[in-house]
Amino acid sequence: MADLQIDFAGIKSKNPFWLASGPPTNTGYQVQRAFDAGWGGAVWKTLGDPVINVTSRFSGLNYGGQRVAGFNNIELITDRPLEVNLREIRETKRNYPDHAIIASLMVEPKQEKWHEIVRRVEDAGVDGLELNFGCPHGMAERGMGSASGQVPELVEKQTYWAKEAAETPVIVKLTPNITDITATAFAAAQGGADAISMINTINSLMGVDLDSWNTIPNVAGKGTHGGYCGPAVKPIALSMVAECARESDIPIPISGIGGIENWRDAAEFMLMGASTVQVCTAAMHHGFRIVEDMIDGLNNYVDDKGLASVMDLVGQSVPKYLKWGDLDLNHKVVAHINQDYCIHCNKCHIACEDAAHQCIEFFTDADGRRALSVREEDCVGCNLCSIVCPAEGAITMIDKPSEVSMTWNERQRMISMFGG
């Protein structure tokens, strides 16, 4: 059994799986159910001056008959009184002392507001604080959430104010609705943040109802942009985590958030530099019990890799994530069709013909059957055929390593040295 315990900026947790701040962490009842199910920690639904929420609030993106490939919401922070939340936090911490409870906070960008709320939630016994500079909807119109999170100076200043009062670790949760997330990540680090978490949700309009022409979701026929999350955002979140992880001037731990649904996603985020992961949509889709396979699967994976601790995964792939200019221009990959596995759907052919490099051709095999093969000399190794292929093992991408590696950056240096 691998050791799944983590230490995240001083916050201990028996496994890296935390519930992200959101509907599943709205009440003590829910968080305690989650801890019973096995979650290592929970970030409480964002506290602040209570708001009034609208109905309806959520919508799902279905794809190819699968539900919730993506998810969006226009729900704001907690709509319950602060005292009630603090009482339930206290009770939950008393009942589950070994689980991490993080308070997510969002207040106006004023020093005294941050001091006040930090003191009150720490008094309730939380293990850490997460500053919500991320929600793109609703609260942003009041100068909070992503409205703060998009301005590096505001991120730095508010982090600093929170740190002035905080005794527990401060995590700054970043918005992806910004051109370069490392700018705000750097600002958080400058403000004294103990850690960062990302990503919050992405600006989105889920859809338009083709019968009523209403937005999806809608409130009495009117809609507003919401925050997008779920499996579809995972690649965006993963790249943002990786970009921050490889910056040496953002030397603080990262909590990965965005489309994490199972242990495989979690392991990828950890390899790309996250030392804890947060989950929300998957729990909303399937309930808290999904954590069982997350823990079990990650455990088996870490064991299979011969590692003692899950922390040994953290950041292993970061050095492999570079700028384009550092990739080897001489390296070749070509597609190969394995006739034993091909089911003859011809999808690779039409994809290559219409959208790539016209190098997958029909031929007649020895048994007189029509089959497909790759004209290697014209294959650019784009992967498209293997992506569209529905038959496992039918198309393999074969490496043709170059003898001499040459990146774009190296090439440009050579040219400037000898060419010009």
Next chain:
Amino acid sequence: MDSPDASVLWKIFDEVEPDLKPKEVMEEANRCLFCFDAPCTKACPTNIDVPLFIKKITTGNMKGSARVIMDANPMGATCARVCPTEELCEGACVLNDASLPIMIGDLQRHTTNWAMKNNPQLFEAGKPNGKKIAIIGGGPAGLSSARELARFGYQVTIYEKHEKAGGLNTYGIVPFRLPQRVALWEVEQIEQLGVSIRTNCEVGKDVSVQSIMNESDAVILAIGMANVPSLGIPGEDLDGVYDAIRLIEKVKDGKPTRQFIGKKAVVVGAGNTAIDAATCLKRLGAARVHIVYRRSEAEMTAYPFEFRFAKEDGIEFCWQTQPKRIVSDGDGHVAKLECVQMKLGDEDASGRHRPIKIENSDFIMDADVIVKAIGQNRYKSLIDAFGLVHSHGVVTVNPETFQTSNPKVFAAGDVIFGNGKGEAMVVAAAEQGKRTARAIHEQMFSKI
């Protein structure tokens, strides 16, 4: 099925195969890979663009889906029910080896059911071109050619001797596999294009061959096949001997009879019509139904799914058994069937093993009802009346153009279906009708 009253009887003739549920439809449609140059489409005699109609189901474009199906196959709703899909589209599905083939027939039924319920106008008649076409026979081949010709702008008249058009779809395929309303909906689609269907009108009797020939620019002979031939054994005239086609016709027309309740029935033959007759008899209350066939299971022409269906219905099969004599009860009724056991000899012209009698292997089966289902006769006299070259009632045509020995007369469907070529398919008749229409159109307008 001891004493079915009228309502129960009707219930048991309801379509057996349930519709897919909405979620099943979406799951199955989304499973389709949308193959390029798809083998299912190539395996369909009418070349329905299967991936395209399925893709349209997934996007909720049901009208478009129905149009793809019905454009390629004017009998698309019928074929969704009666096609041997495991030998055609589904048999060709690339997922056969990888997982399970897409349920193409069921998805086609879903789309055509939608079309029958919502009845959108899928096609329009072409601008009138002034040419007149007469079609003899309102079955799948005749209707299919009529539909295409109407879209090209021809003035089309179908002559149909029955009360309703649709041919074997309307009268010859058991209702629990193909409800009559499905066939009649397809007829309606064709009438909506301005095709005139003269029912209860037998050519050669109610209207002369000569007048049709004189009044038309071209004639399509799509008369199908006739009654079941005689067995050629003693006792065939006894009360209790039936023609399978007539038996099914009655049931199909909503006239179930009580006369078979508790009876012991023997169906002679093992094609799809034999199976239809046998399963009909079972539903009509027959106590036991045997099928006797002179060859073995391997030579049977019924589709595998028909055979499975019959076995599920409790039909008992006597292979390599040939009727020799129908024995009377002394009062003019069938009482027994004397049979002889057969063995299989060398292959005959149809490629099947020739059955040979085994000496001294005679035996007697109890039987109150004998149903003949050993193929169908040909309308030779009508073919002769048109003066067409034919071989034992199978009209000779140019396989490309469906033109007969008379350049003005074309033929399609069962009337050109050769003996010993397995089972004639609705889908093949529909395709021939389509191609005949195109050949006529090409010929008429290449001259201008």
